[in-house]
Amino acid sequence: MTTERANVDHISRTPGEYFQRNRDMHPPAYTPIYKTSVGRSPQKALLSIEQSLSEITGPKFNHNELGPLDHDMIRNYEQGGEAIGQRIIVHGRIMDESGKGVPHTLVEAWQANAGGRYRHKKDAYLAPVDPNFGGCGRCLSDEDGYYFFRTIKPGPYPWRNYVNSWRPAHIHLSIFGPSFSQRLITQMYFEGDPLIDICPIIKTIPDEEAIKSLIAPMDLNSSIPLDSRAYKFDIVLRGRRSTLFENRLEGN
Template structure:
């Protein structure tokens, strides 16, 4: 993954090698990285996916014939630069487990039901002020085999694109008050406590839709001292 923005201190972003997160031991680089110069096509295009974002791609609850099971939620916020200015026309993609903590993926075989009405993937584009919104189902926790009785906190993966596919930042959004935070080595690979808190969404009562969906706000800051922690591999 290529980062397109200068980012905050190393403590604010997870390192490539986090021994408690066991898979990083095998996949993290053992030698100094070799910078590879990008070609013109990598730097200028194609503008990955912007032209194919459809009107309702942001709503993960209406992609199939029936309604998905689980708690409907709204997730919204802004894509911001280091000065708090909205970044317009930014492509955002999300992917997540269903309400039972199951992904639609051949590797995910843990004994929780799949939901035929929930694929767990969506996309949208920020408006002129950098604002975005998704409608989805609150994901469940799931076991992941990293250590004894290992469970991941409920989370949604976010992918933020620049002007080409290689210009991409990836992070995870968590939910407030999750009891699994102290036990999750991925969440805790961000060693700066203030930075970890920036990965946790805020409950947003004002934008909750009565009798329909709760709402969470998640601001994504691309760079600077208040940058949202991003995966650096």
Template sequence: MKPDAEFFPRDPADHPPASSPVYKSSVLRSPRFPLLSLQNSLSEVTGPVFGAGELGPLDHDLILNYVQTGEPIGERIIVHGRLMDGEGRGLGGMLVELWQANAGGRYRHALDTYLAPIDPNFGGCGRTITDAEGYYSFRTIKPGPYPFRNRVNDWRPAHIHFSLFGSGFAQRLITQMYFEGDPLIAHDAIIATMPDPALRERLIAKLDLKASVPLDTLAYRFDMVLRGRRQTRFENKLQGS
């Protein structure tokens, strides 16, 4: 955030178009009228405020936070990184939420009817608050890919959804993180809404062996930026941020 402005303005032209025929459902969900530019209200630039007391002790640990009879099935991973503003400064005290499919590619959701089984020991969601320097970390299970009804044989790459709150509601960001080396990324209809390879690259987490736990858990690093020219990109959305 600049000292002489509320927040960095966001350029809608720098994000995927809301209507992208390659991603069929976006055509029906996209706005039919020009968007309106509104002045931020005081509540949008000063809140919300989160405290560590609002979190449970296992909210950041998706391997343990939903166990019923044993640990979940799948590859154990660490997802970590830093949340920053448009000038590269770490944002402390920010709420980071995530949700994902299980190792078989199925969400714990009533509308998900994919044939992969539900894992009774995996809930698929978690949250944490960034430390004073903007760092966050989760333990989880690497999600599996799954088919979706778009073209005849479209599959989503393994991915994790993120919801971020910056220092104000006007900085809200919802995005997705992908995994380095996944061959399905090149075939994904949703990522294809972003024609610039450099922008797509910002959504791909890099393998981080330095943060891995030997003989236990691989790690991936995913830094995210709220607003500014280095902002983490939305996917097929023109709202928020």
């Protein structure tokens, strides 16, 4: 191998920093309509810090680390029967900011049951606990970044923000990506839910397109007749950093 080719290969394998997040799309930290943000929001300006090697590399996962039913939340907690509720499939593609599929990335999901109650000792909502539903699962994306899991459609639930506040039905998702800097924790909502437009948490998001990206449309083409409906939810992670603006990290 020539020295020139070796240098090119070395550069292509060297991890680069990631795109700075577009903060115009994300909700501001201080949003009084979401009451708990008042006490949790930072009081000082954010700092732009150069990413370290430990942040632009990350954990590696493989199928040997997953159980055979980890992706099937309808059955992975069964205590003599399957989970009760509308059976659904959630699927989509994990992509970087350039639109390239992110392979072998861990997708973790957790949610309330069909009645809107979490399996958590501090959840005091009156809806009953489903003995056959644990409310969590995980899967790995394939070579092209595609993922899927089975579950039941969660129910909405009340919460103490203002009088008669209700959260829309949603599924929490954690995606690791190929590095710690790419880890994303988000919520997936369902097309047609009337609670989306009045949810104080969603209303903190200033960008309409960003809100739409959190809403999964129903996908009848991927549904299983007489069994499960499908919802398609694509997820975009941070990609390799663009060219530096005047050599300043904060310029991206």
